[in-house]
Amino acid sequence: xxxxxxxxxxxxxxxxxxxxxxxxxxxxxxxxxxxxxxxxxxxxxxxxxxxxxxxxxxxxxxxxxxxxxxxxxxxxxxxxxxxxxxxxxxxxxxxxxxxxxxxxxxxxxxxxxxxxxxxxxxxxxxxxxxxxxxxxxxxxxxxxxxxxxxxxxxxxxxxxxxxxxxxxxxxxxxxxxxxxxxxxxxxxxxxxxxxxxxxxxxxxxxxxxxxxxxxxxxxxxxxxxxxxxxxxxxxxxxxxxxxxxxxxxxxxxxxxxxxxxxxxxxxxxxxxxxxxxxxxxxxxxxxxxxxxxxxxxxxxxxxxxxxxxxxxxxxxxxxxxxxxxxxxxxxxxxxxxxxxxxxxxxxxxxxxxxxxxxxxxxxxxxxxxxxxxxxxxxxxxxxxxxxxxxxxxxxxxxxxxxxxxxxxxxxxxxxxxxxxxxxxxxxxxxxxxxxxxxxxxxxxxxxxxx
Amino acid sequence: xxxxxxxxxxxxxxxxxxxxxxxxxxxxxxxxxxxxxxxxxxxxxxxxxxxxxxxxxxxxxxxxxxxxxxxxxxxxxxxxxxxxxxxxxxxxxxxxxxxxxxxxxxxxxxxxxxxxxxxxxxxxxxxxxxxxxxxxxxxxxxxxxxxxxxxxxxxxxxxxxxxxxxxxxxxxxxxxxxxxxxxxxxxxxxxxxxxxxxxxxxxxxxxxxxxxxxxxxxxxxxxxxxxxxxxxxxxxxxxxxxxxxxxxxxxxxxxxxxxxxxxxxxxxxxxxxxxxxxxxxxxxxxxxxxxxxxxxxxxxxxxxxxxxxxxxxxxxxxxxxxxxxxxxxxxxxxxxxxxxxxxxxxxxxxxxxxxxxxxxxxxxxxxxxxxxxxxxxxxxxxxxxxxxxxxxxxxxxxxxxxxxxxxxxxxxxxxxxxxxxxxxxxxxxxxxxxxxxxxxxxxxxxxxxx
Numbered sequence: 080x081x082x083x084x085x086x087x088x089x090x091x092x093x094x095x096x097x098x099x100x101x102x103x104x105x106x107x108x109x110x111x112x113x114x115x116x117x118x119x120x121x122x123x124x125x126x127x128x129x130x131x132x133x134x135x136x137x138x139x140x141x142x143x144x145x146x147x148x149x150x151x152x153x154x155x156x157x158x159x160x161x162x163x164x165x166x167x168x169x170x171x172x173x174x175x176x177x178x179x180x181x182x183x184x185x186x187x188x189x190x191x192x193x194x195x196x197x198x199x200x201x202x203x204x205x206x207x208x209x210x211x212x213x214x215x216x217x218x219x220x221x222x223x224x225x226x227x228x229x230x231x232x233x234x235x236x237x238x239x240x241x242x243x244x245x246x247x248x249x250x251x252x253x254x255x256x257x258x259x260x261x262x263x264x265x266x267x268x269x270x271x272x273x274x275x276x277x278x279x280x281x282x283x284x285x286x287x288x289x290x291x292x293x294x295x296x297x298x299x300x301x302x303x304x305x306x307x308x309x310x311x312x313x314x315x316x317x318x319x320x321x322x323x324x325x326x327x328x329x330x331x332x333x334x335x336x337x338x339x340x341x342x343x344x345x346x347x348x349x350x351x352x353x354x355x356x357x358x359x360x361x362x363x364x365x366x367x368x369x370x371x372x373x374x375x376x377x378x379x380x381x382x383x384x385x386x387x388x389x390x391x392x393x394x395x396x397x398x399x400x401x402x403x404x405x406x407x408x409x410x411x412x413x414x415x416x417x418x419x420x421x422x423x424x425x426x427x428x429x430x431x432x433x434x435x436x437x438x439x440x441x442x443x444x445x446x447x448x449x450x451x452x453x454x455x456x457x458x459x460x461x462x463x464x465x466x467x468x469x470x471x472x473x474x475x476x477x478x479x480x481x482x483x484x485x486x487x488x489x490x491x492x493x494x495x496x497x498x499x500x501x502x503x504x505x506x507x508x509x510x511x512x513x514x515x516x517x518x519x520x521x522x523x524x525x526x527x528x529x
Numbered sequence: 530x531x532x533x534x535x536x537x538x539x540x541x542x543x544x545x546x547x548x549x550x551x552x553x554x555x556x557x558x559x560x561x562x563x564x565x566x567x568x569x570x571x572x573x574x575x576x577x578x579x580x581x582x583x584x585x586x587x588x589x590x591x592x593x594x595x596x597x598x599x600x601x602x603x604x605x606x607x608x609x610x611x612x613x614x615x616x617x618x619x620x621x622x623x624x625x626x627x628x629x630x631x632x633x634x635x636x637x638x639x640x641x642x643x644x645x646x647x648x649x650x651x652x653x654x655x656x657x658x659x660x661x662x663x664x665x666x667x668x669x670x671x672x673x674x675x676x677x678x679x680x681x682x683x684x685x686x687x688x689x690x691x692x693x694x695x696x697x698x699x700x701x702x703x704x705x706x707x708x709x710x711x712x713x714x715x716x717x718x719x720x721x722x723x724x725x726x727x728x729x730x731x732x733x734x735x736x737x738x739x740x741x742x743x744x745x746x747x748x749x750x751x752x753x754x755x756x757x758x759x760x761x762x763x764x765x766x767x768x769x770x771x772x773x774x775x776x777x778x779x780x781x782x783x784x785x786x787x788x789x790x791x792x793x794x795x796x797x798x799x800x801x802x803x804x805x806x807x808x809x810x811x812x813x814x815x816x817x818x819x820x821x822x823x824x825x826x827x828x829x830x831x832x833x834x835x836x837x838x839x840x841x842x843x844x845x846x847x848x849x850x851x852x853x854x855x856x857x858x859x860x861x862x863x864x865x866x867x868x869x870x871x872x873x874x875x876x877x878x879x880x881x882x883x884x885x886x887x888x889x890x891x892x893x894x895x896x897x898x899x900x901x902x903x904x905x906x907x908x909x910x911x912x913x914x915x916x917x918x919x920x921x922x923x924x925x926x927x928x929x930x931x932x933x934x935x936x937x938x939x940x941x942x943x944x945x946x947x948x949x950x951x952x953x954x955x956x957x958x959x960x961x962x963x964x965x966x967x968x969x970x971x972x973x974x975x976x977x978x979x
Contacts, residue, residue, distance in 0.1 A: 109743060110740075166561070282932070285936060487706070
């Protein structure tokens, strides 16, 4: 049952009760599950999302398909230390990994503590070897250690390939100690050929490192077997829906998330929760009275595998101006900081928005918002962006793993997200003036998907 | 470097530093890994343990082999919900599970909230169905919810088989929310035939339960495929070592743990830590001066799969009296309670021991100690038993899962265990008189392994 009242009253009420965001994330994780882009599971996810948006009263609901090159993980992923301490390690392929030969490959493992150490290795020095790359990622509220450790996944496999390695395994880019590796995209770039590339769980990676300490002069050998493959062009799509405004000719407010997840992850935190939050906020704003501007929700497809949905959406709609864009794609924990890219160019609106969410424990910030992965269209239009920064302390415990399940969502924190989004989206959707952005917008963060 | 000094000084020093217990558990998890009874991995574990004990100065080190029927898990374990919400659930076989037909079996799932509900189902009512059994286990400091929820694994599969089920899946008997099912032994008893039996991880089990809520009248169907098998008689063994006392004719103090683990679990908490703790305590006592009585460590084999090592040890040595038995097999968290079975029959010794460890935060208790799984010989001899109860709050997060890795061990808490064990073992090994046990000893807890 939707509460009615003023925007402020509805936002306050969202703190105490939410039936929409939770229903979305419970529904998509229970009735769809993992939904990797380009697979039938993502298709089921889009059908499910279209039905859900329609049932909840969104207008102009559509599934906008696009084609994309598709990689799938296969069904074999084994890493066996063959000597001197034989045992299985838990491994999963990284996105865009090549396959091993049938039956696997066995080679000596060479240990690199950092990507920098790997880069310092001479050309050809890894010929016939498996490179193992570590890092020292720690939990951080702002998630900034993803940028610190992420290169071990994003680019190190390519560096290993360039130096002749037959395969590469990395310490998962994650902060938990469970035996569920963190997958994610890898960029081979133009200078390296894909080789088999896998992520070990953090406990397995640390076990491998202890083996190096204990092995003395004995080489560590590993047999690796994985069978991912490319399956050519497949269809993905962006799902959209609208709360149509009183003046549909005004540029809309764009609320974005992504619907896809990696094959191994049910995608509760990443990013079922985000889609639930933005949809709940849009419906809450509508319940406070039809807004001036249209609010459009964009459930992007194929974010994880390379931001294909964001790119396709921008290409298709670049000539349709967006008033302001916001994305929720960092879990479901509490929002703690408000950022925009118009604090200097439109200080009144920035201040009004920031002060409107202070009661929810959200601080103002001078950081210039750059937007999430699915806001390409707004960046391409050099438009206005707001980042409602969530607490990312737990995010990389779960990111791209099987542990990204519904039970990880704290209902109280989810509701705080919905309250903040309701408040902000409601003000923006009733803003009469265009938002000027007076300075260059930083480019999107250089991450391989979120 | 071993510190020397009085027993008390050495126990106190153990609180601050430990190089022995940690070395054992780090070594066995890194250099051996999972070591299921009856497999080559357990054999490697015994060889490793014999070398380790010898290297650390234990005397009379031996591997005492025995034969046992052996079950192995196979390499296929898949549970796929085929309708109405198709997706993979994470499953692992339970010990003594039968295999599915090649290619799996598909059937409707029938949901039982409790073992009692299942028992109330009429004979034949599950014909052609897969039974799913839930429970409501919670974390408990004394671990007592294992007794509360354990029957879902120990006996419910047999009840399902008796009622005609073609297979059974249970909610893991565990308290964590990670996608790593908890395996463990199942008893089919005399009245039921083994059927395929698997554990879902807790998040997967709860997802399945939500499917029942959301499916309305539609049946939930599952395809299950597992290929465990029995491989006949195999060799396991008990590894023993001694600190020989000044009077080796006196009955020894027996410190027990188990060396084996399930195939999926590196066995850091269960029970690498226990073996490390007792070995460190024995060496610490020796460092305070040769004790009056011999201290014998028993690293039992084949505990998980049915207490075969404990049974074999008792059978082989039943005529050799044990002065007192203690076991460490409940992780590596802090000891918080002291229990014996001679508080009434030998109040002075009980009080002396209890007060000796009060400084480590260990409370006295009126609970009558019953000993762990590997103390069959002491129970069979109706001998003296002490339980140094560890905090089990986290234990069933990790128990029988891949997450039972070295990183879970808190070094400060491990050291507290070593300190307490050093103090207690030192007093016992220098006790001149026999310990009378004045009352019946409760039978071992009815668990399928620890």
